[in-house]
Structures are given as C-alpha cells and as structure tokens.
Amino acid sequence: MFKFLKKIKDFIYEDIWRIRLKTLPRNKSTFLRCFKVFILAVKGYINDKCELWASALTFYSLLSLVPVCAMLFGIAKGFGYDEKLKILLYERFAGQEEVLNRIVAFAESFLENAKGGVIAGFGVILLFWTVIQIFGNIESSFNSIWGIKKSRSISRKITDYLSLTLICPVLIIISSSATVFVSAQLKSIGGMLAYQELLGPVIVYTVRLLPIIVIWVLFTFIYSFMPNTKVRFYSALTAGIIAGSTYQFLQEFYVFVQIALSSYNAIYGSFSALPLFLVWLRLSWLIVLFGAEISFAVQNVENTEYEPDCLRLSLSYKKLIALRICHYIVKRFCAIKRAPSDMEIVDALDIPIRLVRELLFTLVKGGVLSEVVFPDDTASGYQPALDIDKFSIVRVLDAMDSGELGRLPTREDESFKNIVDTFSRFREELEKSPANVLLKDIA
Incomplete structure (x- = not known):
C-alpha cells in the first residue's frame, strides 16, 4: 500500500513532468495537459505562498478601501455618474449593504473634508499614493506567481495604475448600462416572436449569464494586465472564466450564509456584517490568486517539463x-x-x-x-x-x-x-x- 502511494507521489511530483506532450497523440496530450495544469496550479498555490499573499492583500484592501472608493466616486461625480455607481455597487455586492453603507459614508466624508487649499492637495496625494500602493501589491503577488523578479518602474506604475483608476468607474457604469440595455432588448424580442415558448428559456438564461460574462471579462483583464510580462489572451481567458465563475458562486454563497447566520446580530449588533465581510474579502483574494496560478500554468505547461x-x-x-x-x-x-x-x-x-x-x-x-x-x-x-x-x-x-x-x-x-x-x-x-x-x- 505504501509503495503504491509512493508511486503516485513520485508520478505527480516528478515522473509526469518528464513526459513530453509533443510526443503523445492528441487525445492523450489534451488530457495530460489539463491534468498538468491542475497540478501545476495547486503546487504553485502552495509554493508561492498564496495564502500569505491573500492575507496581505486583504489587509491592504481594508486600508485602501475608503480612499479608493472616494477616488472612484470623485471621478464618477465629475461625469455625473456618482448615483449610478452607488446603485451598481449595491447590486454587485448584494448582501453586504451594511458594510457598503459605512464605506460610502466614509468615502463621501473623505471627499467633503478634502476641499480647499493645502488639505485638498494632501488629500489628492494620499488618494494617488493609496491607489499606487494597492495595485503595486497586487502586481507583486502576480509577479511572484509568474517568477518575475522586476516590477514596473515608478513612472509606469503611475501612468498604468492611475489610468486604470480613472477609466474603471466609467467602464463599470458603461458595462452595467450595456447589460441592462441588452437584457431589455432580448426580452422585447422574445415577446415579439411567435416562438416565445421556445425562445423564452433561452432568453432568460442569456439574461442571467450577462452579469457573469461581465465578471469573466473583468477577471480576464486583470490576469492579462497585472503581471509585468506578456500574458497570452487564451491563458488569461481560461483563468478568467474559472476564477470568475468561482467568484460568482462565492458571492451567492455569501448571501446565503449571511441570511443563515443572522443570529450574529445579537452578538455584534451593527457590526454583524464585518466578520463575514473579512472572510469574503480573503476568500475573494484566494480565488483571484489561484486564477493567476491557472493562467501561468495554462501558458507555461509545456515549458515546465523537467x-x-x-x-x-x-x-x-x-x-x-x-x-x-x-x-x-x-x-x-x-x-x-x-x-x-x-x-x-x-x-x-x-x-x-x-x-x-x-x-x-x-x-x-x-x-x-x-x-x-x-x-x-x-x-x-x-x-x-x-x-x-x-x-x-x-x-x-x-x-x-x-x-x-x-x-x-x-x-x-x-x-x-x-x-x-x-x-x-x-x-x-x-x-x-x-x-x-x-x-x-x-x-
């Protein structure tokens, strides 16, 4: 029995990496490739200390939550989209209304206090520095997974991260509006056609899929943009679909758990949402980092032989x-x-x-x-x-x-x-x- 287990261990850790995918028939190489990707992602998750990175990113996220939200609302307000952004956040983070109420209140207070003279200048500098710090830490975790020793230069961090921050609120609102528009058009078309009974379920499922497609696009963009190296689109897309779907499941599960554990209100009072929010935030980062391991594994599965x-x-x-x-x-x-x-x-x-x-x-x-x-x-x-x-x-x-x-x-x-x-x-x-x-x- 021990010899059999040792053979399995030796196969997973050593022997499988000595098999050249190019030398196998297509059906066998496809199966072995998928198996290698899974093993490589799990090994990378452990060896790259993803749990430690997730804890660090959770901490940095909490510190930067209010300043980053203040910047997002400030930019959205400049385009007249601040209320739409607020509605969108409540829709995306259903079940976290108590936490969002506090974050939004703190962000609005931050913007109100950062008006005029020296305080305004200091507030803007603090906002920019916070954004660069959180994105810099995300990049460091991704670079660690990809084996990149060198991060972006300071000038590239400033241009890339701030451009991303300035564009993101507008893109989020546009994508949400596009989702609503497409949903309305599909429902309208479904009502006009004679084969409504046949197309009805298809339209319903399509409308339900639209939010998760937006998440897939977001995760795919993260996996292609954040590492300081060139990531192939197929690798980023594969990881984006897997991690995005898992994240969506976590979101649904979070709402279910929050309802099931409503007894926390008696213990924590108005802070009842905070412990669950911290757990959700850490699990979200674990999913993001495991997705980064998948994108690395998909792109480099053949290059990790031996x-x-x-x-x-x-x-x-x-x-x-x-x-x-x-x-x-x-x-x-x-x-x-x-x-x-x-x-x-x-x-x-x-x-x-x-x-x-x-x-x-x-x-x-x-x-x-x-x-x-x-x-x-x-x-x-x-x-x-x-x-x-x-x-x-x-x-x-x-x-x-x-x-x-x-x-x-x-x-x-x-x-x-x-x-x-x-x-x-x-x-x-x-x-x-x-x-x-x-x-x-x-x-």
Missing part, C-alpha cells in the same frame, strides 16, 4: 545553460534581429520558463545582458550589454559568480592570502586560455 529536475541542477550545469542563452542572444544580435523575450528564448531553446527567468535576472545583474522595453509590447527583450568582441565564456561565468557582496569579514591569515593570489592567477590564466573563445565565434 522543472522539478531544474531545482536540483548543479551550479556548473546552470552555467552551461547560461552560456547557451547568451550564445542565442549574441547570435540574434549579430544577425541584426529583434532582442528576444524570455518566452522566445523558452520556445527556441526548450528550457523551463522559471530557469530562464532566474538566469536572465542573474545575467542582467552581472552586467553581460541588458533588458530592453519595446514601446509596442509589454514583454521585455534581452541583448548583449557589452561589446560582442569582448563577450567571452569567462565573462558569462564571472556574471554567474557575481553577487550582492564581494566578500565577508573572515580571518584573512597568510594561508587565505595565498589562496586568493593563487585563485586570481588561475582566473587570469583562464581568461588567457585559447578555450576562452568569443560566443559569436561558436557555431
């Missing part, structure tokens, strides 16, 4: 892979081709994505590669950071050996000094060696 083996790679083999990556980038540079992104390197060299990103980060930090951002694309490219006539094997090895600190305060006796001198001479001889060729000269 990933468990990558975690046990020796330093010497990592250096060999780093040389392979640098050689590919140098050859493209010599051919005057566009600097490849991390995903292009993965597809070209068939190396697991996390290993590629880890090595690229080290090589950029070591000064042999530089990251370039394309104006027409969210993905970054990588090109040589030094003259290709000096881009030798030893330069790559030195970059792999570089770190934050060059030395530690150890006992520097005579023996240690002799070792340092010998090692320095060894490095010099290695650099002068005929085997230390330029990467561009390797076929």
Whole structure:
C-alpha cells in the first residue's frame, strides 16, 4: 500500500513532468495537459505562498478601501455618474449593504473634508499614493506567481495604475448600462416572436449569464494586465472564466450564509456584517490568486517539463545553460534581429520558463545582458550589454559568480592570502586560455 502511494507521489511530483506532450497523440496530450495544469496550479498555490499573499492583500484592501472608493466616486461625480455607481455597487455586492453603507459614508466624508487649499492637495496625494500602493501589491503577488523578479518602474506604475483608476468607474457604469440595455432588448424580442415558448428559456438564461460574462471579462483583464510580462489572451481567458465563475458562486454563497447566520446580530449588533465581510474579502483574494496560478500554468505547461529536475541542477550545469542563452542572444544580435523575450528564448531553446527567468535576472545583474522595453509590447527583450568582441565564456561565468557582496569579514591569515593570489592567477590564466573563445565565434 505504501509503495503504491509512493508511486503516485513520485508520478505527480516528478515522473509526469518528464513526459513530453509533443510526443503523445492528441487525445492523450489534451488530457495530460489539463491534468498538468491542475497540478501545476495547486503546487504553485502552495509554493508561492498564496495564502500569505491573500492575507496581505486583504489587509491592504481594508486600508485602501475608503480612499479608493472616494477616488472612484470623485471621478464618477465629475461625469455625473456618482448615483449610478452607488446603485451598481449595491447590486454587485448584494448582501453586504451594511458594510457598503459605512464605506460610502466614509468615502463621501473623505471627499467633503478634502476641499480647499493645502488639505485638498494632501488629500489628492494620499488618494494617488493609496491607489499606487494597492495595485503595486497586487502586481507583486502576480509577479511572484509568474517568477518575475522586476516590477514596473515608478513612472509606469503611475501612468498604468492611475489610468486604470480613472477609466474603471466609467467602464463599470458603461458595462452595467450595456447589460441592462441588452437584457431589455432580448426580452422585447422574445415577446415579439411567435416562438416565445421556445425562445423564452433561452432568453432568460442569456439574461442571467450577462452579469457573469461581465465578471469573466473583468477577471480576464486583470490576469492579462497585472503581471509585468506578456500574458497570452487564451491563458488569461481560461483563468478568467474559472476564477470568475468561482467568484460568482462565492458571492451567492455569501448571501446565503449571511441570511443563515443572522443570529450574529445579537452578538455584534451593527457590526454583524464585518466578520463575514473579512472572510469574503480573503476568500475573494484566494480565488483571484489561484486564477493567476491557472493562467501561468495554462501558458507555461509545456515549458515546465523537467522543472522539478531544474531545482536540483548543479551550479556548473546552470552555467552551461547560461552560456547557451547568451550564445542565442549574441547570435540574434549579430544577425541584426529583434532582442528576444524570455518566452522566445523558452520556445527556441526548450528550457523551463522559471530557469530562464532566474538566469536572465542573474545575467542582467552581472552586467553581460541588458533588458530592453519595446514601446509596442509589454514583454521585455534581452541583448548583449557589452561589446560582442569582448563577450567571452569567462565573462558569462564571472556574471554567474557575481553577487550582492564581494566578500565577508573572515580571518584573512597568510594561508587565505595565498589562496586568493593563487585563485586570481588561475582566473587570469583562464581568461588567457585559447578555450576562452568569443560566443559569436561558436557555431
């Protein structure tokens, strides 16, 4: 029995990742792909500490709830949509009226107090800073899931996040109005047709699906926009549908539980909704983060083959892979081709994505590669950071050996000094060696 369980464990953790999907028939590869996506998402959920991220995001959400709502209402008020936005929020968050009443009251009070002179300027700065902070923390959690070491620059955070905040209230109201309009048109058409009995149920189900479709679109946008990398639409859409549907179920369940636990009123009084709201908020973030794991798994399921083996790679083999990556980038540079992104390197060299990103980060930090951002694309490219006539094997090895600190305060006796001198001479001889060729000269 224990041997059987061990075989299952070994298959899930190691053996399944050694099976190449490209070598299997289509029906088998489809089933195995879905199974791998599920396992990869669950493993990522655990390894990326999504529960810890959800707790942190819940805390930041509570802190920023009133300022962000104040900004949304302020923007909506500028377009004359503040009342519509308020109605929409009560519709979307049915069952949370007590919490919403307090949030709306605090937000309106915040806007009233932030009028005139220095207070207005401080209030605006606080609003913008809060928005950047909450979106920055969401991006950090998504980047952790995607294995991205570098966040957006400060300038990009300001432009991207504030643009999103300015546009969101208008888009939410427009999408809600469009939903109401489409629902009315469908009902009108259903009443005019002779086959009303046949089309009636179809129209009813279509009208019921419209709100969840809006949620799917919202989640899909989050999964494609928030990570600081290029996310394929299919990956974001798959995750958006799964996470959005789960979120909608949570919303319905929340209303049911709130009604069932109405006895909380006797204990908490007017704050009876607060404990349930906190639970709902944390579960919502868990769903969002698990959806991010799904989007990563869908996009990179083929690139994670042999990933468990990558975690046990020796330093010497990592250096060999780093040389392979640098050689590919140098050859493209010599051919005057566009600097490849991390995903292009993965597809070209068939190396697991996390290993590629880890090595690229080290090589950029070591000064042999530089990251370039394309104006027409969210993905970054990588090109040589030094003259290709000096881009030798030893330069790559030195970059792999570089770190934050060059030395530690150890006992520097005579023996240690002799070792340092010998090692320095060894490095010099290695650099002068005929085997230390330029990467561009390797076929």
